[in-house]
Amino acid sequence: MATTVLFFVFAGLAIACALSMVYHRNPLYSAVSLVGVFISLSCIYVTLAAPFIAAVQILIYAGAIMVLVIFVIMLLNLDEEKPYRRLNYLYALGGFLGIVLLAQTFFVFIAVNKTPKTVAVKTDETVGKTLSIGANMYTEYLLPVEIVGILLLMAIIGGVILARRLSAPELKLVVDRELELRNEADEIDDYRIAL
Secondary structure (H helix, E strand, O other), rough: HHHHHHHHHHHHHHHHHHHHHHHOOOOHHHHEEEEEEEHHHHHHHHHHHHHHHHHHHHHHHHHHHHHHHHHHHHOOOOOOOOOOOOOOHHHHHHHHHHHOOOOOHHHHHHHHOOOOOOOOOOHHOOOHHHHHHHHHHHOOOOHHHHHHHHHHHHHHHHHHHHHOOOHHHHHHHHHHHHHHHHHHHHHHHOOOOOO
């Protein structure tokens, strides 16, 4: 009974921290909220009798990975930007794509529930081996595997969009604007600044 109550407390805390992470415009506040999510997840792992995974969650994610994320945020020196009014049509497109993704999720959920869950594998002989892991992954846990696949696809698309290369004229405009912001406008056409 106590573990169930603790599970729901930590799950609610993780959801609240995740919503706080998405809500904040300041990336540092979002990073601190993400640390809260990681700590809540490690507490959930402790309630599920997995202390090793909880310790790894704290050491690796809440420790090392978040330090790297905060360093990147500090190095980027993000300023408050004004919202773009010319991209308002993207909200409708994003809403439509979100509805499509939700429909796909419901389709996968219904398909997973309709599939038979009997597996002809002796679990006492294959516990922890790749055969039992694969059989469970693609029968009982098919929905989470599909969700992770969709999330990874979205991360890849976001990474490609963020890392796209600018053409030379666009890059020259970005460099000139940056030099103006730094009050170094006299170096705009300096030959030492290579594009």
